[in-house]
Amino acid sequence: MKLDGKVAIITGGGSGLGRESSLLFSSEGAKVVVFDINADRADATVKLVAEQGGQAVAVHGDVRVEADVKRGVETAVAEFGKLDIMFANAGIVSRGGVPSVLGGEHLDFQDFPEEDWHKVIDTNLTGVFLCAKHAVPALRANGGGTIIATSSAASFAAYHSISPYSASKAGVNGLVRGLSLDLGKYGIRVNALAPTHGMSPNFLMDQGADVVGQSYEQMQVAMQPGPWDPGVSPIPLKVGRPPAITDNAKVALFLASDDSGYMSGVVLPSTDGGTLARVAIQFEEDTPHPWYDQEG
Template identity: 40%
Template sequence: MLLDGKSAVVTGAGSGVGRATALRFAAEGARVVCADISAERVEETVRLVEKTGGTAVAVRVDVAEESEVVGMLDSAVEHFGRLDILFNNVGIPTPRLGGALLEDHTVAEFDRLVAVNLRSVFLGCKHAVLRFKEQGGGGVILNTGSVAGLVGWGGAVYGATKGGVHQLTRAVAIEGAPFGIRANALCPAAMPQTNFFAAGGLGQGAELSEEAVRQAGAQHPLGKPITAEDCAAAAVYLVSESAGNVTGVLLPVDGGYVAR
């Protein structure tokens, strides 16, 4: 029960890392606002949380819109009395799943990647910090970055948005430290379990081909693909008091990829 009594918001909670983390947070005692742009998917996540005895509510949100982000965070206060944890976990992949070179991107694609992958994190961080300062007692922000923001992975604009997420994370960590606010980021490598593979036509979940899973795992020295549960386990540590003196960290969950 590492998060017993905590109030957490998880974005992108309708699938993949978001759903796995919402389930894990609830299992560790947190009360969870599950947020996603798909009401149907996020309501299913809440049903799964409740099925295991946890507490959660569903919120449909477009995290690129400031008013909706504010409303999402207000939901945590409305339902659970305060906000303790925000996990900014929404992201979309490079068009054509890494096949788009820099010069292939349209301005519309660039703007969409920045809005979803970077502006959403800025908005979440900004309004979580405001809420934490108003409440007093600190708080925790966790952002989903990527190894693509640490090294050249492919997908230039996607990598740039994740690099921006990493710098925002460090800035919030430093600015928030005097107020007891911590901020860290997860940096996953290849995760066939997420909507990124589905967007590339490679399937998702049980529909994934064995070859797609094998190719993902082969990119990592440990030889295994990254799972949503791998990220959820790291997320629990970073938002819990076990990491009470850890802030400004960009934690690769990558099977050793960036260590090569």
């Protein structure tokens, strides 16, 4: 088992990548503190962990609230005796986020409310800061450990209508790099994963919505006739199944485990499938370009 005897806190553990990672980490031997702003979702994840034979406790809290984050770390130490892994995964998308087919409200940037800016930054960036801050004493007491953050492909490339979200995730990348230098002397590694595909639609839904448990792409297949067709997917890598939330959770597992024991300060694109390798302007293969003389 890759995490045998380890203790992990996973924020946003009630749904999406957080829930999938809670189940995966548990299956690899970790004891898990499931931290979520939605108490019912956190409790449901704990139940699922128990059903597969693992150990977990729920903490109802908000990563924007320092006292809540501190309580999450204290719970890990009180319940399981230590902390090895802080996975700062909780995040929200800015209003007007993509895809709009899920009912998101489109907003022009000049109409974006200041309070929404602060909500996005406080959750996605300050939340990671607070998780790291309060994890450090427990990790140092344990002789070291690892901090993982969930960044995003939007920290590397532009997406329509979510520039505040992109800014928050770019901030996460900078924080990860800085903390890797500051905390390395304590034997603490700090890394992030940046998902592109294979994420949960719950990310764009109301917090009270049912937990979907599948990726956007898997849901797309479920709503259309026939199987997954990689030929029509915009993902450059063509494989015979859609990307799943588990694909991202496995990257989080890699960063949490000793398999990445000498990695720190890294932001690792996950479920990318070559998407971020594209140039800004896409050209069809074998299409002549007007400024290029085919005769040489």
